[in-house]
Amino acid sequence: MPTTAQSLDQVPFHNSFVESLRGEASFDRSPRQVPGYQYSRVEPTPVADPQLLAWSEELADFLGLTKPAERGPAVDALAGNLVTPSMKPFAARYGGHQFGNWAGQLGDGRAICLGEIRAVDDSAWEIQLKGAGPTPYSRRADGRAVLRSSLREFLCSEAMHYLGVPTTRALSLVRTNDEVVRDMFYNGNARPEPGAIVARVAPTFVRFGNFQLLAAAGELDNLRALAHYVIRGYYPELGEPSSAVYVQWFAEICRRTAVMVAHWMAVGFVHGVMNTDNMSILGLTIDYGPYGWLEPYDPDWTPNTTDFGSRRYAFGQQPNVALWNLWQLARALAHLVDDPEALRPALDHYTTTLETTRHELLLRKLGLTALAPEEDHVLLGALHEALADAQVDMTLFFRHLSHAVPALVSSPDTGAATARELLGAVSYETEAAPAPTALYQWLLDYTLRLRREPASPEATREGMLRANPKYVLRNYLAQQAIEAAETGDLSLLNELMEVLKTPFAEHPEHESLAAKRPEWAREKPGSATLSCSS
Structure with a gap:
């Protein structure tokens, strides 16, 4: 337990994922299939001139970290330029269903976990750099992320936390001063954009897809080892892993997922890309890509242009998609239990919990x-x-x-x-x-x-x-902050950071941040809808 705040480059890291599970240690970044392993050891690829743009003070205080200067060793660590001796960075291997189709091996294609640090309450939290360079799971991509998507993820992770929605967190936003070529809408208009790295924080980033890939590949020893790691580390109240405990564990995953989705529905949040590899095993909102809030209220609305054809991930579909995703997780966990049918009641528990929680939240919103x-x-x-x-x-x-x-x-x-x-x-x-x-x-x-x-x-x-926020991270506000940040103006980013920490307060001096989406933003790229490009 830290007694005084430390700089990130000085804090000791722990590495339970690497030390508990089977991984490859070649440090080879070349894209490839990695059968038989849970992760690949890989180090971040250095960037040109990392510069701190944003920092979550409250999260840092909880983690026992001091705010770094704009440039320096701590920012080098947040950008992947500095790997300290206690870090054992890795990229996780997982698979998943994307838009309902099995995609096989996916994995951390641009995210590299540095390890875990101890918070002031002695709990362990992983720090993961998104945009830190290629890994064996990058496929044909460069492992980088642009300022546009990184700023959105940083702001929304923290905004959702202050709304009371179960979520992963974000510690920092670092500009790399490298350019990254992206096609924002996959329409043949690729252009260079400013690069950035966001430091994401969670107890673990294990997803449904971690279990799915191991089951699909027949790696049952790895599947069992991962289940034991997650239960012992994050569900210890269930006791030592066994067939009966696996069933209880799945029921708790279903419950947490239901509570998370109910909170999404209560605030009008649309995740936009609910693939099974974007579903946290802890029931946390994870992977902020083409998200949005209802402007106006429309159950068929999705912010994801890639999803316009089927609207699979539209607002009103989120409860059913989460249930479908839990079914896919159940199919993977069925290999671990004596009677796979014993997992079925947990899915009913999901439905009941979701309905009950949504009803309770709506009653509260209506007084x-x-x-x-x-x-x-x-x-x-x-x-x-x-x-x-x-x-x-x-x-x-x-x-x-x-x-x-x-x-x-x-x-x-x-x-x-x-x-x-x-x-x-x-x-x-x-x-x-x-x-x-x-x-x-x-x-x-x-x-x-x-x-x-x-x-x-x-x-x-x-x-x-107290139940109905005045401020949410509307896409057009995020886009305005992005455009300003790309020119070096961080004023709107900082303003949004402060207001979104207390979204239920009035903030009369920031009234413009609570306005309806302007008509000009309805069709402007990034201001209403987005693609998965980042």
Whole structure:
């Protein structure tokens, strides 16, 4: 346990993944199949002139790390230019289903884990550099990442944490001062972009796909060893691994995944690329690529241009996709249990947990207590269709609704006028469009239900304001921060970092960061939709 804060280049690293599991130690970066191993030892490829752009102060404090200067040994470590003696960097081997199709071996193609450090509470946290250069799993890629995607991942990892969503974290954003060629929309318009590296942090980055590949390759000893490593290290409360413990473990993975997805749905977050290799074994949001928030509310919306054909990963599909992904994990873990059918109830547990958690979160967002379960089931069920019909901004709808509660319940006439005013403030409908009658009627029904709550309207409003964020990382805001950062202007990046730490506060001086998406951003590249390119 660290007693005083240290610089990253001085902190001792631990290497439980490398020391517990079978890996290759050739340090060969050439792309290839790596059968029989869980990982490959590989060192980051140095960059030209690493420069610290952003730093998560609160996470660093928890990890016992001091903020480095803009350039220096600690930034060299964050960029992969410095590997200290206690680090044993590696790239993990895994597979996965991408857009529903088995892709075989994938692995960390541009992410290299440095090892683990001990936080102030003595817990272990992996530090992984994304964009640190080629590995055996890079296939035809260069192992690098661009500033565009790295800034998005840094900001969103931390923003999601402060929203209360289970997530991996981000410690730093480093500009490499190298250029990286990318085709942003895979349309033949490749161009050089500024390179960057984000330091990601999590207890472990093991994914569903780690287990899938080992099962598909028939590497059952490796499969069992990985299961033992994860259970002993991250699910110790379950006891020593056994067939029965594997079943309990899978049920807990299902529960955590359900809670994570329920939180996504509650804040209107769309992951955009829910491949099985992007699913954390700990139930954490991982791999922030073409994500987005609902602007306007549309269950069929996906921010991922690669997914426009099938919309497999659209907002409304996320609960079902997570269940499908858990099925694929169950198929891999079936090799470890005496009776594979014993895994099936956990999938039902996922569905029940998801429904229960979503319902509880939505009740909280609406300021309702469990007074009328059957009535509330109907009321809450009608809300989603009404939101879509009215084309409202989901974040702003719930925030404005929170403030409107006292006026809604004061009198029928005041409530009706307030409902009309609220809809005008949060809808993307044009003036010529028909009035959103379904949502207006829903608001009237909701007001009647709200008047039966025992709490005062003011107390209800305050509770709702704690459940409904005013600020989320809208894509157009991230894109503006990217464009400014590419010119050396970090002011918007820093402003977003500070505001997104307290997304439920009012921040009247930052009101512009809570506005509806401007019309110009609807079609602008990066401001609404993105591809997987990074």
